[in-house]
Structures are given as structure tokens and as C-alpha cells.
Amino acid sequence: MKIVLAEKVSPATLAIFQKEPGWNVVTADKIAPGGLPAELADADALVVRSAVQADAALLAAAPKLRIIGRAGVGVDNIDANEATRRGIVVMNTPGANAVAVAELTLGLMISMCRAIPRANAALHVGKWEKKSLQGSELRGKTLGIVGLGRIGLEVARRAKAFGMNLLGYDPFVAPVIARENGVTLVPIDEIFSSSDFLSLHVGLTPQTEGLINKTSLAIMKKGIRIVNCARGELIVDEALAEAIKSGHVAGAALDVFRHEPLKDSPYFELENVLLSPHIAGSTDEAQEAIGIQLANQVRDYLKLGVVQNA
Numbered sequence: 001m002k003i004v005l006a007e008k009v010s011p012a013t014l015a016i017f018q019k020e021p022g023w024n025v026v027t028a029d030k031i032a033p034g035g036l037p038a039e040l041a042d043a044d045a046l047v048v049r050s051a052v053q054a055d056a057a058l059l060a061a062a063p064k065l066r067i068i069g070r071a072g073v074g075v076d077n078i079d080a081n082e083a084t085r086r087g088i089v090v091m092n093t094p095g096a097n098a099v100a101v102a103e104l105t106l107g108l109m110i111s112m113c114r115a116i117p118r119a120n121a122a123l124h125v126g127k128w129e130k131k132s133l134q135g136s137e138l139r140g141k142t143l144g145i146v147g148l149g150r151i152g153l154e155v156a157r158r159a160k161a162f163g164m165n166l167l168g169y170d171p172f173v174a175p176v177i178a179r180e181n182g183v184t185l186v187p188i189d190e191i192f193s194s195s196d197f198l199s200l201h202v203g204l205t206p207q208t209e210g211l212i213n214k215t216s217l218a219i220m221k222k223g224i225r226i227v228n229c230a231r232g233e234l235i236v237d238e239a240l241a242e243a244i245k246s247g248h249v250a251g252a253a254l255d256v257f258r259h260e261p262l263k264d265s266p267y268f269e270l271e272n273v274l275l276s277p278h279i280a281g282s283t284d285e286a287q288e289a290i291g292i293q294l295a296n297q298v299r300d301y302l303k304l305g306v307v308q309n310a
Ligand code: MLT
Pocket: 049, 050, 071, 072, 073, 074, 075, 097, 230, 281
């Protein structure tokens, strides 16, 4: 059995594979730049995070491949249709980084309304800018959550503790789940028009791509703040940058981008846009949980034919 770990995984993750007698485990540091296709020629399993594009060309180089494990949630870097056509199972680890993403989401919301990055930057150069740093509170504000899956619900629970009013949009969630988490389900337009904060927690699909665009921004409440820890493609960047420049949108905190790493962006010049390099799921705890969960799933599939997405 040959397992190719195309991106860095934790020692505990590696140990699960290495424990299996006779398994050949190839780690990312042993793969030469551009050498992944050759490594896959006789591989049974491929494990990726978000950097490797498991597209049709790469899969064509992997004739024996039986499974692709995505260490994380979004599978948009994997051509699932092509994988299915080739009989390759695709698994991810939904849930394992939900708390990490939810905590960063709340952190970004607080950072925006208390201007923490600006306060920090000013004091690091000796400026005591107390007067210009009066902020606002989350308490009593309305948070619109688009997507009430595991991450959206973790965000809801934490925002509730801050005294926020919660609106949610998710055509797939059971109303009872929303109710139990204190979220009022409303149509998407009402989310846009009634929210003081908007947080996105949906995957990238043809239906969600470009959800935040000129038209949806126009119906948003003036002064809204937007957080995106989901996928960059959900937002039309030029439209959001314009809405921020005009003052219609008070701020945005963005962890994900259409093209990563982000090299050039209309957001760079906007002071009230907080940027982070796709780190929402990157905590020690989440990465450990994801790696172990995925390794167990991949091993069980190869050994027992069991398909599970925990
Ligand atoms: C995910 O899809 O799991 C997150 O965006 C984190 C990541 O891609 O690494």
C-alpha cells in the first residue's frame, strides 16, 4: 500500500499510517518540486490540505489511486467529478476545525469594532491614540449567519454569549436546529438588509459564488461589517472594495481569497479591511484533530472498505 502525503501533516497523523506493516508512506518533504505526479504513479492514497490542486491532470497520473483524503473541510481543490468517474473516493473532515474557525470569526468581529490591529500598530510606534480608538460593542447587534452547518452553529453559540441577535440563512438546516441555537431563520435578503454583522459559512458552489456582489451589497444595512472565513470566491472583491470606499460597508475581515496566496488586492489600500492569510482553521488543536481523523478514515477505507466522513 502506498500513501502519498502531499502536504505537511502532524506527527500523530503520520504515525497512524506508519504503524501499518508494509505500508509505504511518502511525506511531503520527500517529494521533489514538481515530482507529485511521478510519486502518484503507483499510489493507493493521496492526502492533501488546500495547496495541492487534485485536478483531472493530476488524477490522470494516478492510475491506481483509490482514495483522496482532504485534511480540512472544503474540497474545492479536488475535482470530485473526475475522481468519481475514476472510482476514487474523496473524504474530508467536516467538523474538526469548526471551533477554530468560529473562534477566529468572533475574534475578527471584535477586532473590527475595537480597532485592535490599529491600536496595536500605533502603540508599537509609541503613539497613545486613546481618543481615536473608541469602539462599539457586539452586544445588542444583529449578526446574520449565512450557512448553519457545523461552523455556522459554533459561531452562533459564541455570538449568543456576546448578547447578539442572530439571524440565519440556510436552505438545508432543520428549523429545530436553528431554534435550539437561538437563530431566527430568514430569507437571504432579510439577512442582508437587517444585519449589523454578516458572516459567511458556506462552501463554494455555483450557487454561492459571487453571493456578495454589487446587488446584494446595495440592499445591505449601511454600516454593516462583513466577515469571510469560508471561501474567497463568495465575494466579488471589486464590489466590496467599492462599498467600503463609499462608506456603505463599515469594514470587512477577510481570511480567504479567490487567489491564494494574496499578492495584489483592492483591499491592500483600505484601512478598515482586516486581512489574514487563510488561518481560520489553523490551530494546534484543529490541525491535530483533522490529521488524526483523516488518517483513521483513510486507513479504514484501505483496510476495511469503510467510507466515513466523521
Ligand atoms: C477548510 O476548508 O478546511 C479550511 O478552509 C482550512 C483549510 O483549507 O486549510
